Amino acid sequence: MxxxxxxxxxxxxxxxxxxxxxxxxxxxxxxxxxxxxxxxxxxxxxxxxxxxxxxxxxxxxxxxxxxxxxxxxxEDMSVFNVLLLPNDYHNLKAAIKMVYTGFDDRGLFLSRGTIDADTILKAVKAQDFSLLPEHMSSSAREAYQVLTETGDGQLCDLIIDKAALEALYSAGKEQTDDVLRLFAELKIASSNIKIAVRAQRTGKPLEWIQRALAPCDSLDIEKLSQAAASGLEEIYEYLRRTEYEEGVKELEQSLSHFEKWCDDRLILKIQPQKYNPFTxxxxxxxxxxxxxxxxxxxxxxxxxxxxxxxxxxxxxxxxxxx
Amino acid sequence: MDNLGMLFALLGAVLAALMAGIGSAIAVGMAGEAAAGVVTDDPSKFGKVLILQLLPGTQGIYGLLIAFLTLTQIGVLGGTSDISLAKGLLYFVSCMPIAIVGLWSALRQARASIASIALVAKRPDQAGKAIIFPAMVETYAILALLISILAVTGIGGLNI
Missing domain, CATH: 1.10.132.50 (ATP synthase (C/AC39) subunit, domain 3)
Structure with a gap:
């Protein structure tokens, strides 16, 4: 019922x-x-x-x-938390950078999230990360410490991005709805692929890549990390053995072509929902x-x-x- | 224990009205929710979606008809009420087709109606075709009704 x-x-x-x-x-x-x-x-x-x-x-x-x-x-909008989680982590990133730089621009926040952007800002300002949801608090603390102690914005972003993907993975696993599960899986997989390609192009070491990639069901993260540490062709070769085979030729053109392919893939996969009258x-x-x-x-x-x-x-x- | 036959016959009549009625109530309610959703955004579609909402309501009427017929046959609404245990059981069994098929077909017809309401929301010009899909489910409720009518009216003439 x-x-x-x-x-x-x-x-x-x-x-x-x-x-x-x-x-x-x-x-x-x-x-x-x-x-x-x-x-x-x-x-x-x-x-x-x-x-x-x-x-x-x-x-x-x-x-x-x-x-x-x-x-x-x-009534219960938490059903759609999977769609809103990326906004939370975007807001966390913005809040940490705002506090670090002292530049207060609320316009950087995205309006919709599972947690109010002002609460995130308050938590970061007070360094009271217990105000944040459990999945966010430890990564927020770590990212804030890294930024304040080392000034390494890239590492700060990496910590938050990884936490965002991990939270999305957990939320996706809990989902009973096919569309939301698909969204979570595709979002994590495409992010992992883009991270792997960027890391390869900028010559990041294997440890960095392994730290950046988040778990997902449709990709073997260890193999993707190894491939990214070896070369672009190795990444393509690995992806040709996964369900993202068709995306490789787009990836060979550019990351924006691949992003378009991922967006199109999601839209094509959700087409049957036009005929689903209930869920x-x-x-x-x-x-x-x-x-x-x-x-x-x-x-x-x-x-x-x-x-x-x-x-x-x-x-x-x-x-x-x- | 003398009236066990009457008890079974009455139970059959009550179940026919009850199960088919429950099925239709749930079904019309569900279709009503969908219809309200469409009318919220486009009140001009009220007439078209109303028909689709009402389609799964017929099973309740069929159940009522069989219940009424059975009550008449067994003398609850007048006449003699001397029903043997065997006849009582036969009446009970005779009511089952519309009770069970009525309940189930109403629920399934609701799903078809809701899908058709969605069709009308997008393609109001196809309302005629949209009615046909849930109407097909009606066939099986009518078949069950027919069997229940034939059985209930035929039992009276049996010498048992």
Missing amino acids: QEKHYVYAVARIRSKEMQLLDTQFINQLVAAPGYDECLKLLLDKGWGREGSTELEQILAYEQERTWSFISELV TGPLAAYLLARDNEIRTVRIILLGKLNQLSDQSIRERLRIMYV
């Missing part, structure tokens, strides 16, 4: 899916002559508050609108679809702003959910 609880919510999602941007509209945006025309098309589509002209404001508003809508439908799956899929949509719109508008060619913008476009 658990699934019954989301019948109303899923039905509302079905109506909302009608308002998602489809490929046709995305093509229209790309074909628009300039940034202002693109913005006008979006505003006509109902994006942003009335009178909004700033792209980031519009996108932040849309993000907030999506989460507000979902929180209207679901949290369609809700999670809608959140991911909106996120994908916002990312795509940002790519197009920033492309227009920087006067990239239509072809160049098109290469970066993500597959749409609808």
Whole structure:
């Protein structure tokens, strides 16, 4: 009977899916002559508050609108913690750096998280890390100490990024929802692959790579670390033996091509949720679809702003959910 | 113990109304949630989703019909009420098709209705086709109803 609880919510999602941007509209945006025309098309589509002209404001508003809508439908939002955990760790990173540099800019915080950004900032300022959730407190303490004692921002980031991926792994394991489990696994795997490639390019030693990579089910971290310490071709060779085989040719082109491939893979894998009438799956899929949509719109508008060619913008476009 | 036959027959009638009714109540409730979700965003779809919500409600009516027929046959609603144990058991068994199939088909039909409500939410022009999917489940509730009717009305003539 658990699934019954989301019948109303899923039905509302079905109506909302009608308002998602489809490929046709995305093509229209790309074909628009300039940034202002693109913005006008979006505003006509109902994006942003009335009178909004700033792209980031519009996108932040849309993000907030999506989460507000979902929180209207679901009483216990902790179901979606998996999607919000990366925001928490982003906020932790921002808070530690704000306290370290003494530069207070709340604009760096992401608004949605499982824990309030002000609580994170308060914990870091007071060095009272017990205010933070268990999965975050020890890494927060370690990262803060490393930054204050050594000033090594990269190591600080590594500690937090690794903790974020580990927390995501644990949260993903606890999930019963396929979409959220898939999101967690794909996010960790793609992060590990990107870390391995970057580490190889910058000549990081094996110990550093082993420390940076987080556990995940679809990759053998030890083999990936060894491959990254050996060479790029070894990484590709290892990945060809995993489910990320098709991503290797994208990886050979660039990391941004690989990121696009990962985003597209997630969207393609969640497509069946369009026909699932009961569980949290369609809700999670809608959140991911909106996120994908916002990312795509940002790519197009920033492309227009920087006067990239239509072809160049098109290469970066993500597959749409609808 | 003399009225054991009557007890079984009555139990059959009650279960027919109870199980099919429970099935329909849950089913119509679930479909109602989905319908409300669609109407929240687009009130113009009320008429289309209402039909889909009502479809799984028929099993409750079928259960009621069999219960009423059985009560009439066994004399609870008037007439003689001399029912042997064998006849009582036969009435009980005769009520089972609509009791069990009614409950189960209502729940399954609710799932089909909810899926069709989602279809109407996205493609209101396909409402006619959307009704057909849950309506197919109705076939089996009707078959069970038919068997229950034939059995309940036929038992009276048996010499046992």
